[in-house]
Amino acid sequence: MDRLFNSHWFVRVIAFFVALMLFAMVNQDNLGNQPSVLPTISNSSYTLEEVELQVNYNEDEFVLTDAPSTVQINLSGSRSALAYFQMMRPAYEVFVDATELEEGTHRAQIQYRGFPSELSVSVTPTTANIELQEIQTSSFPVQVDLINTDNVEEGYTVGTPIVTPINVDVTNAREWLSYVESAKVFVDMDGADGTVEDEYPVHIYNSDGLELEMDSNPNFVSVRVPVTSPNKMVPVNIKRTGKLKAGLSIENIELEPGDVTVYGPSDYIENLESLGGVEIDLSKIDESTTVELEIPVPEGAERVEPESISVDVTVGEEEERELSSVPLTIMGTSDDKTAVFQTEQPALINVTAFGTEDQLNRMSTSDFQAYVDISEASAGNKELPIEFNGPQNIRFETEDSDALLTITDESE
Template sequence: MDRLIENRWVMRIIALFLALMLYASVNIESDSSSNQSQSPFFSSSTTDKATVTEVPVVTYFDQENLVVTGIPEYVKVNLEGDRSALTKARQTKDFEIYADLNNLSIGTHQVRLKYKNIPGNLTATINPSVITVTIEEKVAKDFQVEVDLLNEDKLEEGYTPDQPIVNPNSVRVTASQNIIDQISSVKAVVNLEEGTETINQESRITVYDKDGRILAVEVEPSVVDVTVPIKSPSKSLPFKINREGELGKGLSISSIDPEVKEITVFGPLDVIDELQFIDGLSINLNTITKDTVLEIDVPIPEGANKVTPEKLKINVDVDEQEEKSFKAQSIKPVGLSNGKIIDFIDPDSGKIDITILGASSVIKDIDASDIELYINLSDISDGEHDIDVFVNSPQNITWELQKKKVKVKISSD
C-alpha cells in the first residue's frame, strides 16, 4: 500500500480522478441551481389561463314539435392548461358548449351546460354553468303583414304613397302558445326617402309585442315582396286634336269623338303647373273613307313623368258632303289702330258670299249668325291694301268664299 502511495503515477491518476469528481460536482450544483431559478419561468410559459367570450350555445331537442326559451345566446368559457393548446382553442373556438334537452319533459328545468371537443390538457369552466329553460309545445299561426313606411316626410313635394301591396300578404309564425299570445303586429318596413316612382323591394319580417318589443320567433316566409306605388302630382288637362290631310272627295266629318275629354299628366309640380292643355295629338284624314276608330299615342309633355291614358281612342264618323250658302255676310275688321278709318273698296259693301260644306247632320242647324268673316288690320299702315279674309265657324265644316281677299283703304282721322 505504501508503495502504491509512493508511486507518482498512481498519485497522478488519483489526483486526476479527484479533479474530475470535483468538476462534475460543481457543474451539477450549478445546473440544479439554474433549473431551480428558472422553473417559475418555464411553468408560466407552458401553463396559462384565459376567458373566451361570446361562445354560442347549441341546444339539442325536438325542434319539430317543441319550443325552448331561456337558452342564452352566448356564454363565457374559462380555460386553463397548456399554453399552445389554450392559444389554439381561443383562436379557432372549435369546441362546443351545449344543452342536451332530449330527455326532458314539457315544463321548466334547471340544466347544466356541457362542453365537448376541448383538448384533454385543458380544463374548462362555463359561466353561467346552469341555466333555467322552459320547454313548450310548438304552435303555428298565420298573421297579416302590415307595412311601416319610413321617411314619408322626405318624399319630394307633392308625391304621396299609395296602398302598399305585400306578397304574400300573410306569414306563418311558429312559437310557444305563450309567445303567440303576445304578438301584437307583424311588419315589413319600406324606406320612402326621395322616392318618385313605384318602390319594389324585399323586406324582412319583424314580429312585435304590444309594447313594441321584437319577439324572437320562427317566421315563414321571413322575407316578403313589398310594392309601394308613389303617386306624383297630377293635373287633368284638355287636349287639341290636329287634323292632317283631307278626306276623299264628297266626304265630310260628321263628328270626332275621343273616348275621354281630358288627359291626366303626372310629374313635378313646377312642370305640370305650367301646362294649360295637351298638344301634339293628330289624326290623318287621308286614309279615312268610312266611320273609323283611331288609336293614337298621347305625347308626354317635356319634364312630365307620364300621362293617362297613354293611348287615346278617337271615333271618327264621316258622311256624304252637302253644302249650304249664305249671301252677303258682313266682314268684320279687327285690330284697327285707334285714330284709323277703314273704307272697303272691293267689295265696297264690305260683304261677300260664303258656302259651307259638311255632313248633313252638321250643317243642317248652322245659320248665318254662326258664321263670322273678319280681316286682321293689325299693324296695317295708311293706304290701300289687299287683305286675307278669315272665317270663324263651327267645327267639322269647310267653306268656299266669294273672295279670299278684299281691298281696303286705311286712313287717319
C-alpha cells in the same frame, strides 16, 4: 459561454433532465409511494362557472321555451391533470338529450362528454327543467310605416305603398306566437323626388308596440312607394291634318278620355291650360272608325297619363247649304290701326257650308262668323283671305276667297 452551448454533451444533459421532469409530472400519482428525487403532488379540484348548457331536441317540431342557460362543473384529480386541462382546454360539452321528448315540461338528466378520463366530473345541478312547445306558423299582413313624409320635395305627393309579398309567415312556439300583433317595415321618404323602391327588413311587434326577437319568412320584402310630381288634368286639343275623301264629312269626333294628366314642375303645370300636339290625318279615314293616338310629352313636362287616347270618328255623306248676305267682319283693329272695305268689296257675302245633313240642320247663322284679320298686315290697299269661325265639323267656302281692304296705320 458560446462554446458551452455549442457542446453536444451539454445539450444532451439538458434534454435528459427536461424529459425526466415531464415524465415525473405525468406519472407522479404512480410514483407517489416510491422513492423519487421529485416531491409528491396531491389531488386537487377546480370549478368551471357558467358553463353553457346545450339542449338537444327535435327542432323541426318543437321550440325550447324554458331551460337553464348555464351550469357549474366541478373537476377533481391530480394537480398535474388539472394543470394539463387548464393549459390545453380540451373540447367538452355539457348537454341534455331531449330528442325523444314530446311537448310539455320535463325534468332531464344533465350529461357531459369530452373531459379527460383522469378527472372526476360533477355537474351542479344534476338535472334541468326544460319546456318544449309545438311549432306553429301564422301569417301576418305587412304594414308599411312611411317616415319623414313631410320632407319630400316641394309639390310632390306620396302615394299608397305597394308591398311584395303582402303577407309574411312567423314560425315559433304556440304561446310566443300569440304575442305577435303586427309585422312592419319602415321606409324613409326624406328628400324623395320620385318613386322609392327597395328591399326592407320586416320587424315583428306585440300589442304594446314592443319589437319581438322573431324572424319572418321572408325576412325582407319589396316595397314600392309612388311619389308623383305636381300635375294637372287638362283637355286634349286634336289637330286635323289632310282632307276627307270627296263626298264625306265629319259628323262627330269624340275623345276617350277627353282629359289627360300632365306631370311636371310647378311653374310649368300652373300655366298649362290644354295639351296640343295630337294630330289625326283625315286623308286616311274613309268610314266611321276608332283611331288610337299616342300622346306626346310636351317640352317642359315629365310625363303624361295616359300615354294614348282613343278617337272615335263618325263620318257621313257630305251635304251643302247656301248662306246669303253673311256679314264680313274686320278683325285685328286697334286705336292706331283701322281698315275699310274697298268700294268693289261687298260687306255682305254669300257663303256655302259643307257638312253632314244633321250638322247643317243644327247650325244657325249665329253659330259662325266670316272675317278678315288685319293684325299682321301693313298699311295700304290689301287683299287678305276670308276666314271663318264656326262649328268644327263644318267647312265654309266663298266664291271669292280674298277680300279687298284699305288699311290705315298711324303708328307707322
